[in-house]
Amino acid sequence: MPDRKTALLDSAERAARSRGFDGFSYADMARDVGIRTASIHYHFPSKADLSAALMSRYHESFAEICAQIDARHGTASARLIALIDCYRLAHGDAQRVCLCVAFSISRESLSTQVAGQLGAFRTMMRDWIEAVFRLAQTDGTIADVADPAAEAAATLALLEGAQLSARAENAPARFDDALRSMLSRAS
Amino acid sequence: MPDRKTALLDSAERAARSRGFDGFSYADMARDVGIRTASIHYHFPSKADLSAALMSRYHESFAEICAQIDARHGTASARLIALIDCYRLAHGDAQRVCLCVAFSISRESLSTQVAGQLGAFRTMMRDWIEAVFRLAQTDGTIADVADPAAEAAATLALLEGAQLSARAENAPARFDDALRSMLSRAS
DNA sequence: GTCTATAAGAGGATAGAC
DNA sequence: GTCTATCCTCTTATAGAC
Numbered sequence: 555m556p557d558r559k560t561a562l563l564d565s566a567e568r569a570a571r572s573r574g575f576d577g578f579s580y581a582d583m584a585r586d587v588g589i590r591t592a593s594i595h596y597h598f599p600s601k602a603d604l605s606a607a608l609m610s611r612y613h614e615s616f617a618e619i620c621a622q623i624d625a626r627h628g629t630a631s632a633r634l635i636a637l638i639d640c641y642r643l644a645h646g647d648a649q650r651v652c653l654c655v656a657f658s659i660s661r662e663s664l665s666t667q668v669a670g671q672l673g674a675f676r677t678m679m680r681d682w683i684e685a686v687f688r689l690a691q692t693d694g695t696i697a698d699v700a701d702p703a704a705e706a707a708a709t710l711a712l713l714e715g716a717q718l719s720a721r722a723e724n725a726p727a728r729f730d731d732a733l734r735s736m737l738s739r740a741s
Numbered sequence: 742m743p744d745r746k747t748a749l750l751d752s753a754e755r756a757a758r759s760r761g762f763d764g765f766s767y768a769d770m771a772r773d774v775g776i777r778t779a780s781i782h783y784h785f786p787s788k789a790d791l792s793a794a795l796m797s798r799y800h801e802s803f804a805e806i807c808a809q810i811d812a813r814h815g816t817a818s819a820r821l822i823a824l825i826d827c828y829r830l831a832h833g834d835a836q837r838v839c840l841c842v843a844f845s846i847s848r849e850s851l852s853t854q855v856a857g858q859l860g861a862f863r864t865m866m867r868d869w870i871e872a873v874f875r876l877a878q879t880d881g882t883i884a885d886v887a888d889p890a891a892e893a894a895a896t897l898a899l900l901e902g903a904q905l906s907a908r909a910e911n912a913p914a915r916f917d918d919a920l921r922s923m924l925s926r927a928s
Numbered sequence: 929g930t931c932t933a934t935a936a937g938a939g940g941a942t943a944g945a946c
Numbered sequence: 947g948t949c950t951a952t953c954c955t956c957t958t959a960t961a962g963a964c
Contacts, residue, residue: 579938579939579940580940581938581939581940591939591940592941592942592943595940595942599941600940601940601941
């Protein structure tokens with residue numbers, strides 16, 4: 555039984571990730587949660603406030619996920635596979651993309667604060683992935699790692715691009731098609 | 742001196758690729774081209790018509806580009822590098838993404854016709870890239886090609902994800918960061 | 929082909945009652 | 947906290963004059 559504010563964030567996140575930042579409205583959320591649009595402004599005065607709260611929660615959530623992966627998995631390959639599983643699960647059979655992807659295209663519609671949060675999220679993820687590839691150079695569980703920073707940038711782009719591909723074609727299998735080569739390096 | 746219809750398509754494409762499908766309006770195009778919004782409806786009765794024309798032109802344009810790459814470059818690595826160069830150029834220092842990327846996120850806002858065109862474009866590109874990787878298995882100019890279909894899906898996702906990364910962070914270098922590992926396989 | 933005028937609706941947002 | 951009522955702006959689209 556989440557409180558109303560959480561229910562609103564959940565609704566907004568679902569909508570943003572399936573229709574983009576410019577593709578959902580307070581009216582959608584109101585219908586979804588069962589209150590009037592005016593009431594939403596009590597919790598989130600403006601859409602900029604709402605999206606900042608959305609990004610903030612998303613950032614914390616992924617920081618937690620990465621920490622848990624580190625705690626549960628000791629090898630680079632296991633950590634990479636766990637992250638890929640997480641992205642696959644999150645995009646729910648091609649129905650949603652990562653919030654980061656959803657906001658990236660609408661960058662010009664975002665407040666400067668949210669644009670900053672978007673950059674911070676991407677930096678966090680890239681740094682974490684880079685650490686995984688650096689570990690791989692030591693433990694040898696991922697093949698042919700020459701440049702961990704480049705691998706990290708490529709992996710983040712690949713994960714997001716794979717979600718986008720699957721979403722564009724409404725074909726969940728596209729996600730796994732795009733990740734197949736990367737997964738084969740990690741086994 | 743392009744005709745007005747072409748000028749409108751150019752304006753719409755620029756806008757869609759920098760702000761997304763839901764992020765541009767007839768008013769923007771009218772300001773851009775120097776006519777009134779009502780006049781645009783003479784050329785494109787609805788936004789669905791406009792976006793169909795946009796996708797159609799985009800599809801033909803890339804089919805032509807791929808054909809020219811085939812004509813000019815004989816090796817798999819040269820063809821792959823040429824495609825990457827084309828995507829880098831097209832995204833103009835992180836200012837724009839591919840039309841396909843721009844439309845993918847707003848998939849639910851698109852007419853069924855345009856959604857179909859989106860799928861057809863992606864299939865064309867994936868097939869062409871797959872042929873490049875099949876050639877690589879013969880001419881050996883790209884390292885470690887095990888599964889051309891998987892490589893094609895990954896490459897398309899990587900190219901689009903790289904554009905998205907650069908756009909999200911307003912950092913042109915992100916595109917090359919993400920492509921570095923792939924380029925090092927092709928040299 | 930392009931214009932003015934206008935419709936009809938959706939969007940974000942506020943004021944004030946309860 | 948939530949409501950009704952309301953505002954203003956933007957958006958797509960149409961009618962009809964020129």
